[in-house]
Amino acid sequence: GRPHAGTFVYAVYVDDTHIRLGFDVWSVAAGQTDPIEVDYFADHELIVDSGALYPDGHPALRGLPPAELARLRHHLRIALDGRTVLERDVDPFASAVRDVTVGRNAIGGSTCEPGFAGRILAVDRLPVPAPAH
Secondary structure (H helix, E strand, C coil), X not given: CECCECEEEEEEEEECCEEEXXXXXXXXXXXXXXXXXXXXXXXXXXXXXXXXXXXXXXXXXXXXXXXXXXXXXXXXXXXXXXXXXXXXXXXXXXXXXXXXXXXXXXXXXCCCCCECCCCCCCCCCCCCCCCCC
């Protein structure tokens, strides 16, 4: 995102075995999970699927039906280790691929620290989902 127009996904460390995952669309919408039990010493897979990741002009979006494009752009889903833990319809700010940062809060949002305290093993962009039928 950009200052005053970003989407954040973050973790809150509740205790030695639980986290909450949350999101904040700057001054527009926010949400947080109930506590989720995790092993802090194990590797975990976190998937974030947000409308902010489907910007205008993205070549993979060409040819998608308008209704499908609207669904992708106005939905947020967070999955941890293969299980959806948070899902909401939200209206994110328009973004560009260059605006996406992982593990850094480069735009000064107040719901997150400046950087993720854990270790990120890999970052990949998922393929654009096939249209729902």
